[in-house]
Amino acid sequence: MATIAASPTHAGNHAASETGLWSWISTVDHKRIGTLYLFTALFFFLFGGLEAFVIRLQLAQPNGHVVSAEFYNQLFTMHGTTMVFLAVMPLSAAFFNYLIPLQIGARDVAFPRLNAFSYWVYLLGGIFITVPIFFGLAPNGGWFGYAPLTTIQFSGGLNIDFWVMGLQILGISSLAAAFNFITTIINMRAPGMTLMRMPMFTWMSFIVQFLLVLAFPPITIALVFLLFDRFFGTQFYAIAAGADPLLWQHLFWVFGHPEVYILILPAFGLVSEILPTFSKKPLFGYHVMVYSGIMIGFLGFGVWAHHMFAVGMGATADAIFSMATMLIAIPTGVKIFNWIATMWAGEVRFTTPMKFAIGLVALFTIGGISGVMHSSAPADTQQTDTYFIVAHFHYVLFGGSIMGIFGGIYHYFPKMFGRYMSEKLGTWHFWLNFVGMNLTFFPMHFSGLLGMPRRIYTYDAGQGWEKFNMASTIGTVLLVIATFVFVVNFLKSRKGGTPAPNDAWGAGTLEWSIPSPPPDYNFAEIPVVTSRYPLWDVKHPEMTADLAHSGPDAMTITDAHATPVHEETSRKTAAELGIPMPFPTVKPLFTALGIVIMFAGLLFMHLDKFALAMTITIGGASLMVGSLYAWLTSPLE
């Protein structure tokens, strides 16, 4: 049996290095899937940004008439949903896909086809939840979709149905990816790459995968209840039948708060790669950085009810969740100080990625401090549902996640496309973004403290909110210009940027030892890792002299065919090197398609077409099961 796969392997290699649409549709290469994630998520980021821009136009002046109240509800719901589930999480996933195997010295992820499946489910789910806005049917119950508001009694129509099912679909994508990356990180590290030598981005990603695996089931169940209530007449959220009005809130925030760390930890990881590179120093306090990341993830599951201080849980619950929330500031603060200490006395180079990384450290700190302010229940009851909260979480998510991700894009663009992005345009992008971001969100602290509620589609003059809202809207204009500069830079640099060598920035981790862009198989020979910065061990041993190294005897792990770390220059194909590559396949795509059709069929039940609904749903389920069997019974490579 073992020999059967040998002959078609070579055919697979050629297919894998092909170009054209089909090669992208059938790809199982983690780098290509990462690139697909990047482009798709950037598209949704622009779309979500556009929604935000319309929101700001509406709120620029009192009694605005840009959009109707009903459409405004759809806009703020979809802005939140898009940015959380379709932009920031998948942008992080782009980096998980592209970087984790490269950073740990692997040739792909553990389950390449499952990886393709995750992407297709994400893409199709994203389309499913986004398209309705063009027909005025977009979800309109907020990104948190509080039941009973979202039950059929208060939210008839298909809007919430799209949201419930879209989120279920996207959850499948995240869970499948999380199982994949946990396995990849546990089981595919190069010889010598102990857990405590993993690059910090891989570490933070590792923690995020556990958060995904544990946080998504509660929202899945909350959504199942809502789906059953809406479609099959169950009473989970029916207050008249005795249901608890807080059930949804608890289940949602048990997911929702870890989700915050799912959004921010990958950016923390990226920054922890960028700062040492451009300070020419190893990351300060590596172990403490790891432990504080784990601590953030762990505590993240014990603070969900701080989103619910205003619902009347009682003094005991409020006090416990208050204290737990304040505790999280400790590991987070530790990270901030460690980043500063990393730069301290380093040879700092202010490149574009470095600017964004420093931007994250500064802006996230502001968001973190306002977070500590409303961890106090009495203060929070004043701030709940005001623009103060909007200011807080945009400092954390825009100032934190988005700044970190932009830094990551500038940093890893040379690796992904073999060319640098323009520093000049990058600098413009950074400053426009930095100023625009602060001008947009800082005034919201004031409008919030003056009592301006969230989610209102307009407001009256004379409450002292006008100038703050106008400032916010002007800030958004700067952000639009900044994003335009970024898009121009991104598109121009792909073909016209300065060519980048293997090690584009003088960094110390494995991904920089291989060509830019990397060949299909990543590493011609699996490297043996000697310390936390294996490439610096080779090129700048003085920089890693203080780190723990393993002795030369660990360099012989025969079954991995490993060799010492070196800069890889070979441009041979996988076939020439005899490296087996996975076959391209579209079976994961069809499995994903089956899932989406299965959910979409249910929509027809609310159009009173029961037979049609069942036909489509069962058809989709059959497609899913059939493709899944075909997938599982065909060889990988």
Place this chain on the structure above:
Amino acid sequence: MATASADHAHEHVHYTTTGLDHRKIAIWAFIGSECMLFASLISTYLIYKGRSIVGPFPHEAWTSPSGQKFNAILNIPVTSMSTFVLLMSSLAMVLALAAVENRGKPGYVGTALGNSKLWLAATALLGATFLGFQAFEFTSFVHEGLTIKTNLFGSSFFTLTGFHGAHVTVGVLWLLTLLAIDFKRGLTPKDALIVDICALYWHFVDVVWIAIFTLVYLIK
């Protein structure tokens, strides 16, 4: 050939950090996730226990305002039997895995204990029997006036046990797939891993039922 060689057409020995197969690690991560799934379902059931405004109720009789009488609805003797059946299926699963692992070893060939087909079929059959009990239970509840729409108890009970039943159904299909592979080309010790993974899932589903049986049926 491609389909016949199914799960292991390519026995390249890939280096892994832990020495374990990727699939073994992935199934444990999956089971961890499933724990949270059932924890959410079971918590909801417990939170809603005793909050239903109308009957029928799980453990006490109820007379409706119009004078209609309903019995306490849970039938503990019958469910004890189905629980026993599911527990026995886990035993059969252990024997199926042992049979695959030990195929070809002296003393195992030819004995009933060494027949993986027998034990895979037995596991699937016991699982299907459990599902039969559940179908009987659900139908009799509906006849006694409890549906998924009736009250909070009905909604949370049918959803919780229905989710568990769906998991058992997937398990039975999985076992039947393994049985089909066994008939087609015979499962050998090299296939122990794919049986082992199925067994982990099956035992997990079994353990979840023990929690459900205790919390839903036994504790009043």
